[in-house]
Amino acid sequence: xxxxxxxxxxxxxxxxxxxxxxxxxxxxxxxxxxxxxxxxxxxxxxxxxxxxxxxxxxxxxxxxxxxxxxxxxxxxxxxxxxxxxxxxxxxxxxxxxxxxxxxxxxxxxxxxxxxxxxxxxxxxxxxxxxxxxxxxxxxxxxxxxxxxxxxxxxxxxxxxxxxxxxxxxxxxxxxx
Amino acid sequence: xxxxxxxxxxxxxxxxxxxxxxxxxxxxxxxxxxxxxxxxxxxxxxxxxxxxxxxxxxxxxxxxxxxxxxxxxxxxxxxxxxxxxxxxxxxxxxxxxxxxxxxxxxxxxxxxxxxxxxxxxxxxxxxxxxxxxxxxxxxxxxxxxxxxxxxxxxxxxxxxxxxxxxxxxxxxxxxxxxxxxxxxxxxxxxxxxxxxxxxxxxxxxxxxxxxxxxxxxxxxxxxxxxxxxxxxxxxxxxxxxxxxxxxxxxxxxxxxxxxxx
Numbered sequence: 043x044x045x046x047x048x049x050x051x052x053x054x055x056x057x058x059x060x061x062x063x064x065x066x067x068x069x070x071x072x073x074x075x076x077x078x079x080x081x082x083x084x085x086x087x088x089x090x091x092x093x094x095x096x097x098x099x100x101x102x103x104x105x106x107x108x109x110x111x112x113x114x115x116x117x118x119x120x121x122x123x124x125x126x127x128x129x130x131x132x133x134x135x136x137x138x139x140x141x142x143x144x145x146x147x148x149x150x151x152x153x154x155x156x157x158x159x160x161x162x163x164x165x166x167x168x169x170x171x172x173x174x175x176x177x178x179x180x181x182x183x184x185x186x187x188x189x190x191x192x193x194x195x196x197x198x199x200x201x202x203x204x205x206x207x208x209x210x211x212x213x214x215x216x217x218x
Numbered sequence: 219x220x221x222x223x224x225x226x227x228x229x230x231x232x233x234x235x236x237x238x239x240x241x242x243x244x245x246x247x248x249x250x251x252x253x254x255x256x257x258x259x260x261x262x263x264x265x266x267x268x269x270x271x272x273x274x275x276x277x278x279x280x281x282x283x284x285x286x287x288x289x290x291x292x293x294x295x296x297x298x299x300x301x302x303x304x305x306x307x308x309x310x311x312x313x314x315x316x317x318x319x320x321x322x323x324x325x326x327x328x329x330x331x332x333x334x335x336x337x338x339x340x341x342x343x344x345x346x347x348x349x350x351x352x353x354x355x356x357x358x359x360x361x362x363x364x365x366x367x368x369x370x371x372x373x374x375x376x377x378x379x380x381x382x383x384x385x386x387x388x389x390x391x392x393x394x395x396x397x398x399x400x401x402x403x404x405x406x407x408x409x410x411x412x413x414x415x416x417x418x419x420x421x422x423x424x425x426x427x428x429x430x431x432x433x434x435x436x437x438x439x440x441x442x443x444x445x446x447x448x449x450x451x452x453x454x455x456x457x458x459x460x461x462x463x464x465x466x467x468x469x470x471x472x473x474x475x476x477x478x479x
Contacts, residue, residue, distance in 0.1 A: 144456070152453040159460055164469050184440040185447065187456045194469065198459035200443065204436035205429075213435070214428055 055109050059130055060137050061171040062106045064157050069134050069174050071104060076127045076134075083120040083127075138168055143178045143188040165192030239316030243309035250305045254298035261290050 063069045075098065082094050091111055095103060110130070140160055148156070153175065161170045168191060185200030208214075265287045447455065 146449055146452065149449065149453065152457070155453075155457055156460075159457060159464070163464065184437075185444050185452060185455065186459060189460070196460065196463055196467075198456060198463050200440045200455075201433070201436045203459060204439050205432040208432045208435055209428075214431060 055112075056130060056133060058109065058171070059133055060174060061157070062109050063134065064153055064175060066139060066174050066176040068104070068106055069137070072106060073131060073134060075104075075107070076131045080124055080127050083124050089120055089123065134174075138173045138192070139176050140168065140173055140192075141176050141178060141190040143180050143183060143190075145179065145181050145183040145185070147179060148177060160189070160191060163191060163194075165194055168192045239313050239320075242312055242316075246305040246309045246312075247302075250298070250302045253301055254294075257294040257298060258291075261287070261294055265290070 059072075060069075063072055078098060079091075079094060083089050095107060095111070099107075142156065157171075157175060160168070160173070160175065183199060186198050186203065188199055189196040265283070444452075
């Protein structure tokens with residue numbers, strides 16, 4: 043841990059970075075930003091996080107940036123900053139993935155809720171709030187979703203639910 | 219008929235008459251010769267003895283003795299000749315008589331022979347006849363025995379064959395029944411096996427068909443349901459289904475209520 047950064051923030055940031063990012067897509071964006079930011083620490087013009095962010099994203103700042111900014115604002119130790127960014131990058135790159143197959147682009151609320159629900163699972167390799175969700179859009183899936191988590195497979199597709207319902211109620215014998 | 223010559227004409231031993239007479243003649247000659255020799259020897263000995271006794275006497279005595287000896291010798295010679303001639307005559311007489319006896323006996327012998335021959339022939343004929351009869355009888359007996367034996371053998375073989383046929387029939391029947399039973403069991407087993415396989419196939423087919431029906435129905439229902447679902451409801455549905463599935467499978471740490479939009 044870097045002693046020259048604000049320790050409680052940096053530790054908290056590292057602990058919560060995955061739950062902040064939540065998705066692989068965000069993690070990829072984050073990794074790009076971290077690489078970009080690391081590059082900027084070598085600039086001769088000095089390092090100003092706000093300027094860098096404004097230059098990179100303009101007005102469209104990603105929501106996950108807030109947590110990192112708190113740790114980096116007012117800090118002029120570029121070496122320290124670089125190490126911090128490297129630590130975070132390693133955490134993100136090494137995080138376990140949960141693959142979710144759905145037929146639509148999920149909303150933020152859905153992602154948040156889904157992250158919470160998956161966080162309740164007792165599955166090896168998945169710690170609460172220490173994983174990322176990778177969404178796979180499959181329009182042929184129809185309703186529901188299929189989730190691959192820690193070697194387990196959870197099928198909550200609409201087709202499976204309906205087939206299970208039809209089999210259980212012996213629909214063919216009763217109605218056909 | 220036997221003559222009174224003891225040993226010659228018997229049933230056991232037959233000589234011819236000539237041989238007999240010749241033998242007798244030879245015997246007579248031998249006897250005569252022996253007598254002559256005897257006389258010579260005896261006289262010789264006497265002479266020798268006398269000669270010895272009168273040796274010491276004079277020559278007269280010896281001359282007398284010599285003369286006596288000569289006389290004796292002559293007398294012996296004459297006697298021997300007489301004997302010889304007598305023997306010869308007797309032998310001739312015997313020979314003559316034997317010749318006549320021989321003719322007689324030959325004739326009798328021939329007659330006897332003829333009779334014996336006839337008897338023998340008759341007895342031989344009888345014997346032959348008897349033998350023939352007994353042979354015929356034996357042959358007949360043998361034939362009858364053979365026929366009987368053949369009949370008995372045939373009967374035994376027939377019996378044997380029939381019993382063999384019966385045994386064979388029984389064995390075939392048993393084997394056939396056994397084989398039939400085995401075949402029935404085998405067919406039953408195979409039939410059951412095939413029935414099971416058909417049942418399994420039917421079940422499999424029905425299951426596949428049902429699955430296809432279910433798939434089709436679920437596709438239809440999904441499409442119908444999705445038409446009514448917006449994204450919010452869809453997301454809520456997914457979350458609810460996931461929570462339900464997690465609860466059923468029991469792989470959750472704890473189920474917290476999720477804040478919904």
